[in-house]
Amino acid sequence: NAGVTQTPKFRVLKTGQSMTLLCAQDMNHEYMYWYRQDPGMGLRLIHYSVGEGTTAKGEVPDGYNVSRLKKQNFLLGLESAAPSQTSVYFCASRDLDRSEETQYFGPGTRLLVL
């Protein structure tokens, strides 16, 4: 099992450019999450999904869109990147079973917006 994978690992964008971050998990998890991590702060939830075809807003959703067309993939899109979106982005997944509430994380994507 690869667990949770993220592509790309690193990207530099110019202000106004768009990009999509891909998260894939092979654990058949129902729940998937996108977080951003900024220096000196904990993770902040951007969007999440409780199953294929569903998405919901987290704490900091503005400027981002997501899609969950397939259960194993969760895409995070930036339509018009801004310097404030420079961050490290983490994807996570977890099982539907409430007794298994651990989240499994990908290695992260470092995004620099100039």
Place this chain on the structure above:
Amino acid sequence: SQQGEEDPQALSIQEGENATMNCSYKTSINNLQWYRQNSGRGLVHLILIRSNEREKHRGRLRVTLDTSKKSSSLLITASRAADTASYFCAFMDSNYQLIWGAGTKLIIKP
């Protein structure tokens, strides 16, 4: 903000000593989890304690939870250089979302 608060922000100790990190929160919780992050990498789950539990052990890790004080602590005993990392607490709120603390950066000096 509902974010958890952790202290200390940074901790530097000698190898072999014990390390204690604390986490506080403001809302009611379903459980509280601790994660570890090596520099620049993804987070790895360490231990979960449920709201009806007071103490839990896993190897050299000991977690306590005091729901009356809305606080938790993580103790790492007999620290090793490989324990150098950032440690995050995250509490699961009533909506089953994880709310994260800002982390404690732990440095173990050989």
